[in-house]
């Protein structure tokens with residue numbers, strides 16, 4: 241940690257951040273895509289929020305943990321029960337009141353380290369729904385000394401809504417510890433600038449936290465004993481946020497326990513995290529890999545967009561037996577297709593970047609409950625939002641990168657299935673022109689899996705997909 245402070249002083253880290261080339265990791269914020277004719281992209285913080293709200297309880301995984309430790313003096317052990325953690329009885333009561341009986345996979349290993357004395361730093365990665373938030377909130381609550389009336393725990397989230405979500409978990413878990421005080425440091429929250437902050441835990445966004453800690457000096461950053469960076473990937477990769485995080489981090493004491501949590505870490509972000517968190521225990525629970533096994537893949541040659549539309553018309557009866565998602569490249573295409581299908585009497589849902597998070601939730605809820613059979617979307621419906629019952633994916637436009645080359649990773653996320661959700665499915669790729677044919681061939685080559693031609697004017701062929 242001391243190293244980091246020195247590097248920050250020397251502004252060496254700022255230089256390193258610039259070299260990390262993390263600006264390109266985050267796509268443009270969806271709201272800025274105003275004419276709808278640009279590729280539609282997901283905002284990672286909004287996606288995280290959606291996944292969180294849509295999540296239906298704990299995701300159980302059989303995958304094993306990858307653990308790396310820098311400090312050989314801190315042997316790692318895991319627990320199978322919450323009792324084994326020797327928590328305050330009120331906290332244990334809070335955990336049980338939330339319906340948690342045993343620790344999740346990541347909690348088994350992370351919690352002993354999170355609660356260890358002397359405190360240890362941690363960088364943890366595991367997919368959404370595996371119990372990360374519950375783990376670090378428990379650590380936050382158990383580290384509070386209620387006899388000291390100043391902020392001892394800071395938790396940073398990328399957005400207002402995500403901060404509120406975390407605060408709600410803390411409030412529920414700490415429901416039998418009324419003496420632990422929590423405050424949100426988010427937009428709209430005002431403080432009396434003549435008084436110091438007395439709450440023990442601050443959960444908020446980096447800008448507000450900086451205002452309170454640095455600009456108005458309403459609490460002492462160097463007295464903070466636990467610093468949590470939630471959604472670390474989004475935080476570090478967002479230009480404004482990572483600068484603010486660095487400034488906050490720089491004010492913390494070398495003894496402060498640093499905890500970074502995220503569902504994903506790009507390589508550059510992980511390198512950066514390792515640079516600023518000294519001697520971390522790194523715990524990674526890998527995501528189940530998607531695969532194209534048992535997915536029947538087809539391509540349909542079409543003349544133009546109208547031809548693609550006709551192809552969809554021809555297969556509609558087949559795709560709407562189950563549930564289908566149709567992916568378009570831009571919002572404009574998605575809106576055009578939805579309007580056309582609706583006017584032809586089909587009931588379709590549309591999800592694109594111009595919708596608010598609340599609207600997206602409503603669309604996804606309806607679709608997941610089967611009210612619509614077909615969902616037309618763009619890349620805003622990205623990885624992590626799993627809809628189990630979808631069996632057919634239509635690429636109205638094949639996924640391409642900024643240079644127009646095949647984006648195989650996105651193709652896999654759209655079409656691939658994980659073991660968890662069973663493996664059968666159908667992918668139909670609509671091709672108009674040589675460019676998209678070459679993208680299709682590149683995808684075929686990449687995955688070494690045949691994509692068969694389908695003639696949607698032939699009843700025999702249509703029957704083939706259904707069988």
Ligand SMILES: Nc1ncnc2c1ncn2[C@@H]1O[C@H](COP(=O)(O)OP(=O)(O)OP(=O)(O)O)[C@@H](O)[C@H]1O
Pocket residue numbers: 288291292295296297298299338339340341342343344347366367368369370371372373374375503
């Ligand atoms: N040990 C547990 N037993 C039962 N349920 C749990 C346990 N830990 C967490 N949960 C529940 O599982 C769900 C996911 O947990 P949590 O939000 O902590 O996961 P997460 O990894 O932080 O997900 P995200 O990245 O989406 O925030 C929540 O509904 C939470 O209440």
